[in-house]
Amino acid sequence: MSHAMAIETTGLTKRYGSIEAVRGLDLQVPAGSICGLLGSNGAGKTTTLKMLVGLTRPSAGTGYVLGRRIDDRNDSVAIRQRTGFVSEGKELFEYMTVAESIRFTSAFFPAWKPDVVSRCLERFGLSTSARVATLSKGMRGRLYLLLVLARGAEVLLLDEPTDGLDPAAIEAFLQLLVGLVAESGATVLFSSHRLAEIEQVADRIAILNRGQIVLNDSLDALQSQYQRVHIVFDAEIPAAALALARTRSGSSDGRTLSLLVGSEVESVVEQARAWHARAVDVAPVTLKEIFLEKTKTSKGRDV
């Protein structure tokens, strides 16, 4: 167990009856990073986060958060004391006011940060006298995030935290999050379906597909590693090029071949010239393209 990793799992598995929600997950999140956890619906993101925070027990394999074992009872309590968890449900105390919710929650967390509370109240535009039961869905989301961000957690596990928020609230939340990370060096594991917000604030990406990790790397490395190569031929696309496209999950349209290429861009370009391609273009790739390719090929649909 390396201390450079705030979160590390090996062979983490969760079975519900005959269904394997998470299958032999090996995930590493370095301390101080913001890691985007991506995956289609049912890919195992929520189950993974719940296992990390001790809300459900792994069927096999194990993991560590801040050096503590997630499947050890005592360690799990220690993990929860130092971790903030945003769950999908976003449960709140309905009968309290915003101010009462804040005061009540603060009592449980010794590292509570009043300055984060005031920053959140201001940027989220929350009124402290409002009763929780009367808040709109967006305002509930903001209060919930305030209560998690202010607890001085060393690790934040966020399950679709921006779900139901308007664009202004999302931007305010992301700003609070990066400020918090800059200030305290907290580690964030952040699941979302909005690839744009992940691209904006994450420095690492983990992509889950059908319960398995298909990619776990730094975003910069991914963006400089993957490129889209367009090859235009004078005549029909050579069979060898089509064969290459099949292994690179490419697509062809008339005399044009489009490939998503990893570290071997140069060799593909070289190959294209050997085939007397008329033109070869290389363009940068967005996280969305990488995500779609990664979750497509590993399902085996495209091969």
Next chain:
Amino acid sequence: MFFKPNAASGVPIYLQLMDQVKHAIETGALRPGEQLPGLRKVAEQLVMNPNTVAKAYRELEHEGVIDLRQGTGAFVAERADRRREQRFHSAQPVLEAAVRRLAALGISEDEMRRLFESEMTRLREKRRAGQR
């Protein structure tokens, strides 16, 4: 001083920030010896990852554009502008001529960018072949 990077462009954000700092130095918005905003300030203003800001600053130091001083922050290197200015000064007419000729051929801006990118790849490929 800086504007929000375009996260969806596919160009790594630390490279975009590095370009912005260099541009600010070229235009004189940042002068030699002046201090750059701190990691947290940049991260909050541009809503980006503080580690990414740190990476951009480290790379800029590596290129001799800024100096990182322990505990006090990042400063524009003395003469950073002049060295870069001179290099840019000689490069600019070359590029201008090329762009003008491409435009005369009816090549669009977007096509120029892609041609440039593919030419850079070809250059890297040649360099790599030369090393073998």
